[in-house]
Amino acid sequence: MNKLDTLDVLSRKILRGKLQGQRRSKRRGQSIEFADHRPYVVGDDLRFVDWNIYARLEQLFLKLFIEEQDLTVHVAIDVSGSVNYGQPDKAVFIKKIAAALSYISLVNNNRLTLTTFRQDVVSQLKYMRGRNYLSQMADLLLDAECEGVTDFENVCKQLVASQVGTGIMIVISDFMFKEGYEEAMKRLFGRGYDVYAIQALSPQEVDPELKGDLKLVDIEDADTAEVTISGALLKYYKKNLSAYCNELKDFCTRQGGHYVLAKSSDSVEHLVLNYLRRIRLLS
Amino acid sequence: MNWLTPLTAIYAAAIAVPLFLLLYFLKLKRQEDVVPCTLLWKRAVQDLQVNAPFQRLRRNILLLIQLLMLLAILAALAGPVLALQSMKTQRYVLLIDNSASMNATDIKPSRLEHAKEQATVFVESLTDASFFSLKRQPPQVMVITINDTAKVVCNFTSNKTQLTEAIERIKPGDGGTQLGQGLALARAYCQTPDVESNNRTAEQAAKLLLFSDGGIQDTQSLKIADNELAYHAVGTGTDNVAITAMKARRSFENAEQVNIFALLTNYSDAPVTTELELSINGDLKTVKSLTVPARSDNPTSGEKQNGQVSIDFDISSLEDGVIQLRQTRSDLLAADDTAWAVLSAPRDIKAMLVTDGNRVLESALKACRSVKLFRCSRQEFSQMDAASMALAKPYDMVILDNHDGAAVPRGCYLVFGKPPEGIGVEAAEKGENQIVVDYRGKHPILNYVNLDNLFVSQYHKMTLPREAELLAEFDQTPAIGLVQRSQSTYILVGFDVMETNWPFEPGFVMFVYNAVSFLGEQAGLAEKSELAVAEPVTLQGFQAGTEATLNGGDYANEKIIATEGGKLHLPVMERVGLYRLEMPETSRTFAVNMLNASESDIRPQTQLELTGETVTAGDAEIKRFNLPIxxxxxxxxxxxxxxxxxxxxxxxxL
Incomplete structure (x- = not known):
C-alpha cells in the first residue's frame, strides 16, 4: 500500500476535467503555468492582458495559462466465466490489478469510476474520490462473482453512454471475445478515452498442459471442441494465441491506446510498480 | 462345415479381439476438459486440418503406421509366396522307397524319415487353392510306397493335410526295392479319371518323384519317358556288414548233427573285424571273431566287389529250436545283422515201396538214413482202401516201381514206369532206345545228378499237362516230370529203371535221395519256417473258424481266423525277426530273414541306370518353396x- 501511495495515474493525453484538480487540462484557465499569448479581442477579460507586452509593442495581447484539472480514471474489469480459470486464478489476479490501480487513483484524488461487466455492466461506482471510497471500492471487487458470458460490444456501448467523462479507460480482461473486440474498442477510442488494455492470461492458456483425446468445453457458453492433442496442434494453438495477442496490441497501438499482456503467474506488485510505470500509465 | 486350422484362429482371436476392444475403448472415450475459451482451439484445429494433406503426411507417425498397416493387409490379400516355383505339372506321384536299406541310420533318425520329411516339404510347398484367386485348380499329388511290392498310400488329392498324414503313416519295411510295380501303379492311376478332378482325364502326364537311396533291383527292366522321373537320392553312408546267407540243416549221415552255414558281406571300403554270435533258443553257444575284407576291385572283371567271408558251425546234437546268428558290430543297418533258422525235430520218413522185386531201388532207398521203408507188392497195393489212404496217410510217400498206369489215391509219389491215370498225363505209346537230351541240373530233385550217360531201351511217351515241370527230356518226349495237383505230388519217371543203365550210374542213388527229400518236404515233414520278407504264408488243414494268434515284428497278439476252406492266411510279415503263431493245440515259429545282398548294399546311388536312360539324382534337399508370407x-x-x-x-x- 505504501508503495502504491507513491504512484499516481498518469494520462498522456491532456484531458478535460470537471473540478479543478492537479492535472493539466486543455482548457486555458486560471493557473500559474503559462501557456501562450494571443491577440486581444473585444470582450476578453482585461485581467489577463499582458501589460508588459503592451508597453513594449503597444498592442494588446492576452496571457494564456494552462488550467489544471482533476483526472477521470475509469477501471472496467471483466467478471465473466472465462476469467474464473487458471492456476493462479485469473479472476483474483484481475481484481488485484484493479484494486491496485483504483487505490492509486483514489489516493491521488483522481475521479475514479469502477465498473464490472460481463454481458452488461454488472455494477458501477461512479466518481469516487479520496481515501474515503476505499472500502466501497474494495467491497465491489470482493463481491464480484465471476460467471456468465461476455458481450463486450454491448458493455462498451453502455460505458460510452454512461457519460462518465473522458479520461483514462483501463480495461482488464482476457479479451477472448468470440464476436471480436474491434468494434467495441473503437467505440471507446472514438469517445476520446486514453485506453489501456490489460490482457490477463493464465499460464495454462499460454502453455496448455493437455494430453490425449479431449472434448474441450467452453467455460462460458459450454461450446465444445473435440481435439486430439498433438505436437502440431499445440504448435498451432500457440501460434494462434500469439497472433491474437499481437493483433490486439497492434490494434490498440494504431488507435492510440496501450496494451499490456499480463500472466496471472506474474506478481501484481511487479506489474504495477514496474511495468505500468515503464509504459507511463503510472508515475 | 469343417475347420482346417481352428487352433490358429482361436489363438489369433485370443490376442486380437481383446487388443482391439482395448484400442476401441481407448480411442472412443474423450476426456472432458474445461477451457476458458474454445476460440483458439478451434482455430488451431482448423489450421491443422487446412495444413493436413501434406504436412501431416510428412510428420504424423500415426498416419504412417496406419498406412503401413493398410498396405500390409493389402499385401497379405495378394497372397505373396517366397521362392515361387511355377507348377507347370498338375499331377505328381511321390514314390517313397520303404525298403530295408532305407532304415539305414546314416541320416538321423533314418533315411526313410528323411525321405518322408522331404516329401512333406514338397507337399506343403504346393500352391493352395486360393480363396481370392479365380485361377486353375491346385496340383494333385499321389503317394506310393515301393518295396518288394508297391502300395498306394494316398490317391490323387490336393488336400495337404490328407497327404501329409498319409506320408506320416508310411512304415519302414525290410523288403527289397522294386520300382517297376510302382511305376505301373502310378501310370495306371494317372490314366483313370478320378472323382475329385470332375472326371477329367489327365491331359498331362504326371510327374514322378522318387525318394530312394537307389538300391533298385529292377532298373534294367524299366523304361521311362524324358523328364518323367525326378530322383531324390537319400543317404550318405556305406558302412554295413551283413549276413547275406544263412542255412542250417541236418547232416545227411547223422540227423542229430546240424550244419550251419553263413556268409558275411562287407560293403564298406575298409576291412572290418567283427564277431559272430551263435545262440540256440536264446542261449549263447559260441562266438567267432573274424575279419571281413574291404570292398575291392575284382582282379578279373575290374568291377568293384564286396568283401565276403563264409563261415560254418557244426552242432552235434540238436532236437529242435531256433538258431540265431548275430553279427555284433554296430553299423548303419541293423536288420541284416541277425539271421534266424528254425529247425524241427528229426523224424523218419515213412516210405512205401510198391514193387514185385527191385533190389536196385530198394538198396538205393535204404541208403537214405532217415527213411523208414515199408514194402508191398503191386497186387497188395491195388487192394488197399484208396479212401483211407488219402485221408489217414499212413505213409509219407509211395514209390511205385514199374507201375502199370492204374489210378492212385492222393499223396506223394515217385513213379517209375507208366504214369498213373487221372493226373492229366497221357502215356499211350511206348518208345525205344533213347538218351536224355537235356535236363535241369539245378532243380533240387536233380541236384548232383548226371544224366549224360543215361540210355533207355524202353520208355512211355508222356504228354505232361501245362503246369507240370519238365526235369529231363528225350529227343521228343519228357523223360522225367514233376506234376503237382490237388494236394498231391508226382515225380514221374517215364521208364522202368531195369530197362536202363541208370543203376550203374552214381547219379541214380543221388536222384533217389533227392526225390525222397523233395517228397518228404512236400509231405509236410520239413515245414517251411524260414521266410523271406513279406513272403505270403498260408497254412492248411484247419477247421473253419479256428483262431490263431501271431506275435512278433509289427504284430502283437494279432488274431487270425481260418477261412471256410480251412486255410489260415498269415498277414504280411514285413519286418525281419521271429514270429510265433499260436494255434489251438500247437504253435509254430517262423523266421523272417532279410538275406538280401543287394538290399544290404546301402551305398546310395546318385544315378539310376534305366534302360536307355540315366536318371541323375536332383537336389539333395528339397527346399521349402512357395512359402506363403x-x-x-x-x-x-x-x-x-x-x-x-x-x-x-x-x-x-515430432
Missing amino acids: WPYIVGAVLLLVCVEWFVYNSKIR
Missing part, C-alpha cells in the same frame, strides 16, 4: 497395431 504379414500388422497404440498414447512430439 501372408501369415507373417498379418503378424506384422498386429505388431503395427501395437506400435500405433503405443505411439498414440505416449503422445510422441
Whole structure:
C-alpha cells in the first residue's frame, strides 16, 4: 500500500476535467503555468492582458495559462466465466490489478469510476474520490462473482453512454471475445478515452498442459471442441494465441491506446510498480 | 462345415479381439476438459486440418503406421509366396522307397524319415487353392510306397493335410526295392479319371518323384519317358556288414548233427573285424571273431566287389529250436545283422515201396538214413482202401516201381514206369532206345545228378499237362516230370529203371535221395519256417473258424481266423525277426530273414541306370518353396497395431 501511495495515474493525453484538480487540462484557465499569448479581442477579460507586452509593442495581447484539472480514471474489469480459470486464478489476479490501480487513483484524488461487466455492466461506482471510497471500492471487487458470458460490444456501448467523462479507460480482461473486440474498442477510442488494455492470461492458456483425446468445453457458453492433442496442434494453438495477442496490441497501438499482456503467474506488485510505470500509465 | 486350422484362429482371436476392444475403448472415450475459451482451439484445429494433406503426411507417425498397416493387409490379400516355383505339372506321384536299406541310420533318425520329411516339404510347398484367386485348380499329388511290392498310400488329392498324414503313416519295411510295380501303379492311376478332378482325364502326364537311396533291383527292366522321373537320392553312408546267407540243416549221415552255414558281406571300403554270435533258443553257444575284407576291385572283371567271408558251425546234437546268428558290430543297418533258422525235430520218413522185386531201388532207398521203408507188392497195393489212404496217410510217400498206369489215391509219389491215370498225363505209346537230351541240373530233385550217360531201351511217351515241370527230356518226349495237383505230388519217371543203365550210374542213388527229400518236404515233414520278407504264408488243414494268434515284428497278439476252406492266411510279415503263431493245440515259429545282398548294399546311388536312360539324382534337399508370407504379414500388422497404440498414447512430439 505504501508503495502504491507513491504512484499516481498518469494520462498522456491532456484531458478535460470537471473540478479543478492537479492535472493539466486543455482548457486555458486560471493557473500559474503559462501557456501562450494571443491577440486581444473585444470582450476578453482585461485581467489577463499582458501589460508588459503592451508597453513594449503597444498592442494588446492576452496571457494564456494552462488550467489544471482533476483526472477521470475509469477501471472496467471483466467478471465473466472465462476469467474464473487458471492456476493462479485469473479472476483474483484481475481484481488485484484493479484494486491496485483504483487505490492509486483514489489516493491521488483522481475521479475514479469502477465498473464490472460481463454481458452488461454488472455494477458501477461512479466518481469516487479520496481515501474515503476505499472500502466501497474494495467491497465491489470482493463481491464480484465471476460467471456468465461476455458481450463486450454491448458493455462498451453502455460505458460510452454512461457519460462518465473522458479520461483514462483501463480495461482488464482476457479479451477472448468470440464476436471480436474491434468494434467495441473503437467505440471507446472514438469517445476520446486514453485506453489501456490489460490482457490477463493464465499460464495454462499460454502453455496448455493437455494430453490425449479431449472434448474441450467452453467455460462460458459450454461450446465444445473435440481435439486430439498433438505436437502440431499445440504448435498451432500457440501460434494462434500469439497472433491474437499481437493483433490486439497492434490494434490498440494504431488507435492510440496501450496494451499490456499480463500472466496471472506474474506478481501484481511487479506489474504495477514496474511495468505500468515503464509504459507511463503510472508515475 | 469343417475347420482346417481352428487352433490358429482361436489363438489369433485370443490376442486380437481383446487388443482391439482395448484400442476401441481407448480411442472412443474423450476426456472432458474445461477451457476458458474454445476460440483458439478451434482455430488451431482448423489450421491443422487446412495444413493436413501434406504436412501431416510428412510428420504424423500415426498416419504412417496406419498406412503401413493398410498396405500390409493389402499385401497379405495378394497372397505373396517366397521362392515361387511355377507348377507347370498338375499331377505328381511321390514314390517313397520303404525298403530295408532305407532304415539305414546314416541320416538321423533314418533315411526313410528323411525321405518322408522331404516329401512333406514338397507337399506343403504346393500352391493352395486360393480363396481370392479365380485361377486353375491346385496340383494333385499321389503317394506310393515301393518295396518288394508297391502300395498306394494316398490317391490323387490336393488336400495337404490328407497327404501329409498319409506320408506320416508310411512304415519302414525290410523288403527289397522294386520300382517297376510302382511305376505301373502310378501310370495306371494317372490314366483313370478320378472323382475329385470332375472326371477329367489327365491331359498331362504326371510327374514322378522318387525318394530312394537307389538300391533298385529292377532298373534294367524299366523304361521311362524324358523328364518323367525326378530322383531324390537319400543317404550318405556305406558302412554295413551283413549276413547275406544263412542255412542250417541236418547232416545227411547223422540227423542229430546240424550244419550251419553263413556268409558275411562287407560293403564298406575298409576291412572290418567283427564277431559272430551263435545262440540256440536264446542261449549263447559260441562266438567267432573274424575279419571281413574291404570292398575291392575284382582282379578279373575290374568291377568293384564286396568283401565276403563264409563261415560254418557244426552242432552235434540238436532236437529242435531256433538258431540265431548275430553279427555284433554296430553299423548303419541293423536288420541284416541277425539271421534266424528254425529247425524241427528229426523224424523218419515213412516210405512205401510198391514193387514185385527191385533190389536196385530198394538198396538205393535204404541208403537214405532217415527213411523208414515199408514194402508191398503191386497186387497188395491195388487192394488197399484208396479212401483211407488219402485221408489217414499212413505213409509219407509211395514209390511205385514199374507201375502199370492204374489210378492212385492222393499223396506223394515217385513213379517209375507208366504214369498213373487221372493226373492229366497221357502215356499211350511206348518208345525205344533213347538218351536224355537235356535236363535241369539245378532243380533240387536233380541236384548232383548226371544224366549224360543215361540210355533207355524202353520208355512211355508222356504228354505232361501245362503246369507240370519238365526235369529231363528225350529227343521228343519228357523223360522225367514233376506234376503237382490237388494236394498231391508226382515225380514221374517215364521208364522202368531195369530197362536202363541208370543203376550203374552214381547219379541214380543221388536222384533217389533227392526225390525222397523233395517228397518228404512236400509231405509236410520239413515245414517251411524260414521266410523271406513279406513272403505270403498260408497254412492248411484247419477247421473253419479256428483262431490263431501271431506275435512278433509289427504284430502283437494279432488274431487270425481260418477261412471256410480251412486255410489260415498269415498277414504280411514285413519286418525281419521271429514270429510265433499260436494255434489251438500247437504253435509254430517262423523266421523272417532279410538275406538280401543287394538290399544290404546301402551305398546310395546318385544315378539310376534305366534302360536307355540315366536318371541323375536332383537336389539333395528339397527346399521349402512357395512359402506363403501372408501369415507373417498379418503378424506384422498386429505388431503395427501395437506400435500405433503405443505411439498414440505416449503422445510422441515430432
